[in-house]
Amino acid sequence: MTKLSVRHLLGIKNLNENDIQTILDTATEFKDVINRPIKKVPSLRDITIANVFFENSTRTRLSFELAEKRLSADVVNFSASGSSVKKGETLLDTVNNILAMKVDMIVMRHSSPGAPHYLSTRIPANVVNAGDGTHEHPTQALLDAFSMREKLGDLQGKKIAIIGDITHSRVALSNIFCLQKLGAEVMVCGPSTLIPKHLGELGVKIGHNVKEALEWCDVANVLRIQLERQQIKYFPSLREYSLYFGINKQMLDDLNKEIVLMHPGPINRGVELSSDAADSHHSIILNQVENGVAVRMAVLYLLAQQ
């Protein structure tokens, strides 16, 4: 099997197209595995992986843990609440303590952009970025690309709209890098206060009208809106957001074309997506979750070969 050009999965920015294709192809094989009666392979039998989560996560952590277990790796979980982090221990100390117990790989979620990059230059273990602040979430982008490819085939020339809070989204940036490397066209759409001023320099289209974005795209990847966690106000209310940027089933049906609806979860039902849209035949949201395990198995498997 082909090898990756990197030792760590820090971000999609650090991967080349070949790496991405290798991961997606490997994931196809692992998707087969997890749909068999015996969902497990012995590939990482001698590997210990720590899932180190400094931020809340249900889906991503569970997905990684299942991926690890189905590869037969030994798994330990660490989450920041009630841990030594609250006592003032540094990130490096925390991780070195875990590594001292003979751990081979670190899967980390952290609120600081660049935290996995910082770690990767200071520890011997492989590092997998499970989301670093508002920077990248590479495995999400890979599972999104996998899910799109599964539905639409080759992504060359396909049109993908990413809709919502782009500024605070690590999913958006990783998706942009990943989709562009696979030859897709990308538009971001949302309130103008939630789109970084310089994003256009990456060669993405910028839009502020959801209807127009839906008309343009083959795939709408809708992001979660969080008003409560923003320390600075970027828009007035969730009510206004859902009225002018929210998507419902009627809007999708009115398009008179095939459209694929995605969301990285968790969904704020009634805010960025109405329930009838989220549960409609357009939606592949639960396929994304299923594919997440296969893609993460591929990533861990390939990094363990390095």
Added chain:
Amino acid sequence: MKLLIKSVRIVDKKSPANGQVRDILIEDGKIKEIGENLSSNDIEVKDLSGLCVSAGWVDMRVGSRDPGFEHKEDLYSVSAAAAHGGFTEIVLLPNTNPVVHSKDTLNYIRQSAAGGVVTLHPAAAVTKKAEGVDFTEMIDLHHAGAIAFTDGEHAVQSADLLLKTILYLRPLNALLMNRPEEAQLSLYGQMHEGITSTLTGMKGIPSLAEEMMLTRDLKLLEYALEKSMYDTSDPVLHISLLSTAIGVEIVREAKQKGLPISCDVAVHQLVFEDSDLINFDTNLKVNPPFRSQADQEALRQGLADGTIDAIVSDHNPQDEESKNLEFDHADFGITGLETVFSLAVMHSGLSLETIVEKITTAPRAILRLPEISIEQGAIANLTFFDPEADWTFGKSYSKSKNTPFLGQQLKGKVRGVINNGKQEWYA
């Protein structure tokens, strides 16, 4: 101290011997004689062939951490770093703990013996705790020897407070130094707002934060000086740490209009751009942040045409615990005292004479310090240096090591300083 210095090249635009190689006889802290083939019996002779001498250098913006954060830098270590960087006089920012907002802290610094060959000039805060709310007792602090007033790392946000500070300081002809930054626009900002901040997912500090505040500060200055009866031949407002192209243009226009202002740039702004932060190196995290190539070019142009008067280190010591962290948790700052000259030689594009002017004549004039020239009878406050020497910055005398230049090959080396009747010489 009695010392005969042989064969040193004089760099002093005002001296008739500028550019010439001369011998200098120093006695009792003064230049007793300048000439050729001087000789004297039974005194120490130093042959400095190939080296240059200028008036002692002045750094207008140094963060000391003493009192309060002596584990990062104390008055002894900051003085050692300054001397090795060629600076015989340094202006210390008031951002200590306690803040320099009363006479006791001011006197603690002024009366410290730590400086040695380096004269320490504490600046006092404009507001208590440098919090931007209540005035310090500025007249009292001025008479106690505060060289200037500034909230240092913090820009004064209240327009009313800045206006009143300008008015209040006028009868004293005291200098106000302010770094222009609109704090709401830069809130939570980690680096320059641009494509690199977008690529790294970091909240940006827009150039606008500097441009807007600079425009406001100059408007307030203009308003304060209307119908003022006080002399404005000295700069009234000094703008610290210019970083943007538009900022340079705003200062240029204001100077053409005749506003009594001066300004400086941190030398590291001439070295790095925001794109250098793509790998999250916390040693490159400074405020104002490294900006674009165009900004950097405008700063160079501003230095060349005199819009920017002075070059400073913006020495900002941070211990490892404040820097070896996730990028957004790390503190801002670079320790710069020891590398100002080398970086100016390598990156400013200025002639040697102009570099020296930006760290001697210009800051002294802005700070109302007496002019130092290399002539008979003058105070011996001198810096000796070799602008051509290649050297490796292997050891820093600062307590903190947060500099990207440690271990780097640099050009232009300080060889010695004389001041306060003391001398130090470096390899």
